Amino acid sequence: MLREHQLSSPQEKRKWLDEFRPETDTFVVSDLTSKLQLQSYFLKKHGHLRDTAILRASELWRRLLTENLPEWRVVSMDLVRTLIQNEIENTDLTWAKGPGAAHSLTQMMSQFLPLLNQDQDLVREWLLEHPDSVLRWGHWYALAQLIWQNLSEDKMVPGSWIPSLLCS
Numbered sequence: 001m002l003r004e005h006q007l008s009s010p011q012e013k014r015k016w017l018d019e020f021r022p023e024t025d026t027f028v029v030s031d032l033t034s035k036l037q038l039q040s041y042f043l044k045k046h047g048h049l050r051d052t053a054i055l056r057a058s059e060l061w062r063r064l065l066t067e068n069l070p071e072w073r074v075v076s077m078d079l080v081r082t083l084i085q086n087e088i089e090n091t092d093l094t095w096a097k098g099p100g101a102a103h104s105l106t107q108m109m110s111q112f113l114p115l116l117n118q119d120q121d122l123v124r125e126w127l128l129e130h131p132d133s134v135l136r137w138g139h140w141y142a143l144a145q146l147i148w149q150n151l152s153e154d155k156m157v158p159g160s161w162i163p164s165l166l167c168s
Helices: 010-019 032-046 057-068 077-089 101-116 120-129 131-153 159-167
Strands: 027-029 054-056 073-075 156-158
Touching (some): 027 032, 032 054, 077 101, 077 131, 077 156, 101 131, 156 159
Parallel strands (some): 027 054, 073 156
16 A cells, blocks of 8 residues: 655654664655665664665556566667657658657657557547647647557557556
8 A cells, every 4th residue: 555654844754764664664765865865774773674665766666567567568768769760760751750750759658648548539539629639739649659559569668658557
């Protein structure tokens, strides 16, 4: 069970650190510095520490991916961008072949991903109701859908997209 603790004072932090059980609990932090500080603190206090006692958020997402979708593999964003560039080059879409298109589409896919994993009938219906959106980004969405389908078939996802994949 995931619980959030907001600590507003040093006294609350000290109390929480004293009650933390590293043999059963997991502390999720945002950065490596915080992780190393907490690991050092708990190693001094307890003499040992489970490898999952303190995780960065990105490590938590990777563990959840491995547990829930073990066939998927995490790849670098550079590889994804290269695959996107290759996919764009293999299409007849001249509008998508401009400089920086792969980079732009990669960024768009980061935002589209929760939609790309959902029922496409809902997205198509929404686009029909909002034709101005089709003109602005609907064609990019269609290309993103094709590329995501290929990445999904190959079971590849960049680390920053794992939360969207798991939440869909």
